[in-house]
Amino acid sequence: MKNLIAILMVFLSMTVFAQVEKIEPPFWWAGMQHSEVQLMLYGKDIAQYEVAFSNTIQITDVVKTENPNYLFVTINTKNVATGTYELQFLKDKKIVGKQSYDLKTRRDNSAARKGFDSSDLIYLLMPDRFANGNSDNDSTDDTIEEVNRAELSGRHGGDIQGIINHLDYLDELGVTALWSTPLLEDNEPILSYHTYAQSDYYKIDPRYGSNDDYKRLASEMHERDMKLIMDYVTNHWGSKHWMIQDLPTKDWIHYWDSGEDGFQRSSYRMTTQFDSNASEADKEACMNGWFDTTMPDINQSNPLVLNYLIQNAIWWVEFADLDGFRVDTYSYNDKEGIAKWTKAIMDEYPNFNIAGEVWMHNQAQMAYWQKDSKIGAIDNYNSHLPTVMDFTLHDALIVMFSEHEQGWDKGMLRAYENFANDFLYPDINNILVFAGNHDTNRINDIYKADLNTYKMIMTMVATVRGIPQVYYGDELGTGGNKDLKGDGDIRHDFPGGWKGDQINAFTAEGRTPGQTAFFEFSKKIFNWRKSNSAIHIGKTMQFVPENNVFVYFRYTDDERVMVVINNNPETQTLKLNRFKEMITSHKSGRDIISEQQISLENTLLVAGKTAMIIEF
Template sequence: MNRTVFILILFVVKNLFSQQFSIQRIEPPNWWVGMKHDTVQIMIYGKNISKAEIYPQHGPTEIVGVHKAESLNYLFLDLAISPDIKENFNFEIGFSFGSTDTVISYPILVRENSDNLFKGFSQSDVMYLIMADRFCDGNPANNKIDDSLDQFTSKDLNGRKGGDIEGIISKLDYLKDLGITSVWITPMLENNMWMSYHGYAATDLYKIDPRFGSNELYKELVNQAHDESLKIIMDHVSNHIGINHWWMKDLPFASWINGTVENHLPANHNKMTFPDPYSPGESIDLTWDGWFTNYMVDLNQANPFLKKYLIQNAIWWIEYLGIDGIREDTYPYCNQYAMADWNKAILDEYPNFNIVGEIWTGEPAYLAAYQQKNKFGVHLDTHLPCVTDFALSDAFRNYLSGKKGLEGIFNTLAQDFLYYDPNNLLTFFDNHDISRGLFVANNDVEKYKIALTILLTTRGIPKILYGSEIGMVGDNNHGTIRSPFPGGFENDSLNAFSSCDRTEYQNDIFNFTQNLLEIRKNHKSLSQGKLTHFYPFDNVYVYFRETDDESAMIILNGSDKESEVDLNKYKETLAKTLKIENIKTNEVTDITQNKKITIKKKSAEIFLLKK
């Protein structure tokens, strides 16, 4: 064989091997030294990767486990990271397939040391929910991305409007001035799907959608928010992915998802099957295994490799961004045993962190069953610190709509004995999935202000939906509920971020909200005090918040007429009180001389108790 033919054959063989072997993805993209999770399982994806021989570098990181998947194109490696690493380190792993040799460098990073990270959120906070696409467009240049399936549109209610990370950064001072302390932002991961603006059908779990910005820009948002003493809550989804996620072209295991694209169960919204002592396993499976829609693929958290992937994914984002909390979407639809492990792993790593699970049911007993250390012995300890208080939300909405009076709110709070920690419930009267409070109240601003006063002065962690502070109304349509914030987008006729441009109506509600938030900030009893309340008569609701240093009395008159409140009804609670001071007006009343006070119709007053 002549030399030319030999070289040609060698080239063809080598080229053939290179076509049959590749490394395309490594997730998570890095890990850190000094973590409690000091062994990380990396998922490597590439053509025939499981057939390759592995030649790891010797040093302070070693491969302690090699796992092959059902697909030949996946390999899972367990890396044990030495705590002795003092600086950023690249762990090299060699792969040999035929005549093809490839070396990857896996970054092991030193953790950022700061007291300003992973702080959690609590009843001392006020949370503000931002729909990322609908808040503010800080960079119109990223609105149109060539390979995006869902393109920018300013007219379609369910189309993308252009809100992004730069827009949120530009309004941090607005949020700070309003009196917000923490910000929950809807998902911003790559969501290359149709109707993608909401972000809840991710197609890459380690990449921010370029229409929102980048991973680096999200980290910058967190840093700047922390500089303003604002906490950031990330919206995370373990339950499902978008059908265009790259996994769907080649699953590692058939059990990675529940069912198949062609044959799967529809979502069963019976969230009560998990705590129900009489539920058979197949009933629970119907809740955990169903697909929300045909384009939202239901993940099987019971698969041990996927469970570890999801745990590491959450920890990676927490560590990389430095966020303070997670709101976990569609929580009851996940395998609850896997999610208990997920919660515990995160909280073991970040003891001050907080996680709120979206439990969409209005029954306190069912909500309580999902909170950690529940009192009902339902299968396991969920390790979930915080749940969404849809029971109180329903009571608020029944009051706003006129279906019930203030007694509905009293009756809901009276069931707090069911919860392990009622102070660690996320409270609200609207969100991005249900019609806004003012729409429910039929634009009754006075009633709305009463609801807002209760929200910000009763137990729990209050959450305000973006635009509530300027009286956005909307209707029952998701696209309208999630309308763009006026002034956040090009060609907006009004800038509601500025008091000079807001309407009189908008400024009235904004100023009321801002003042109430300032009062809450300055008086810890309103956020952290022991709650004592009295059954409402004639739609007048009285309750107290008390700490060792301060006591407050809140009186709400939900009726259509002025009410004279007889303080003798509360003489035990007021036994040591000589005077009361109206926080809003600073008017002081000597209640040893005058036991009756007048409250205007459909209004709320807050009084400090003076000994």
């Protein structure tokens, strides 16, 4: 009887372990450079236990916080073989619970994976608004907001399967890399389609699919020689994140004594991050302020937080076989913390790529954030960030094509002056170039869906230095103005992504004549771009615009391309002798757009509001 009671007591004590709800990361891989892994264990009063591994894996550190529901256990996996290992939970030196933990086998050459670069063309889409491939997951039992396609700012039902179903469309268009806005769970009661207020960093939102669906998306893309870029959010989490509901430490997020529930909105003054004259109060107001009421600001200066984010990012690269990150609101993070995060990922994957959103309007200020910046070196700062986004070029693109006459700083001079500052960037090919994204008014709304203007804009985006990114639907002439109708208006459903759509723009026969004109032009230059090394890695020579005509060349030792953009409504005659240092002895070239042979001997006639891409 005594032995039976003892066995029963052990059994009952082991059931306490069933209260353990999460272990993150849920598994790891053998042979990683990041071999010291900090396991976050969560469960009711889990901190009462001591922990040990039954064999091989060494525990090097255990951290208990003020919240007894957490244990942070650091293990050393260096030289540990692939396999399943037993994590033991002890009370009074007796084992009261066990949990298996897996070290998996990495893909061959995983560490050497090649990220996106200037040979790629990135297509940005919002998964909720692209295509509904599985209507069964439009609403789920474990998420709050339900599908409501009639609501402009509601969930519409797009998902990962919808993306997979239309990869052939992207391939036909000339896309080589896909950036999807975040797919991790966002369980906010409203506006959750946006997915930037995430509630679980190890879980794809079930309304988009599963973790395995995301892995399958990467696999399907790789079969087509396409790359997958994950939109990663380091600066803030969602208010419904399960850890926000039960914080491991109070300083996991930034609290403000002056705000309600610790909230104070960021000042958004990113210049305070490097302003040598800035007050500490202003620096804090930008960096530690919340991005929005539903987005608590994460404290990357807390080592537990930073390690959690580093491991989570590496886990997703390894699990889903990713080719890059785009990092949301990069310059709002703790600047030292985000630099360590970026370096840790690039150390694990030296050929990977990460693009940071640095939404500023001055090239020197943007260049500060790029890896090995001489500007950043002034205050001994290196972000280790390979790619920054060219917001100053975007600023020019959305206004200069309405300026039909050239002034001292108007019209095509805006583009020229932008590129004149390229010397500020340490790696000019690692600049993300775009005319619009999910946060900006659509270019085809700004320019009233004028095809000639679109051609000039996309010609520039596709041929200047850097990595071009296009926004879903722009290739169809899609409009949208968030200033008039809210963000939902710039995030329309892709026509044909839902059963019953009257127009199916995924197919040639389903497009309207207007959509066809935009699509066919985009398809032509995007596919041409794929094989031109002068556009990928060539140098640039630009000529000061005259009469609102901008001429620049991209060139290597073996290839040369002349780009002409006439933003003047009138036909212009160019005297080609002005460009002889680039034309040299070439007598003719082929215009990729018109498919005509062009004489380069004396003059060149360029129709008003016309772009030319002349390949020698």
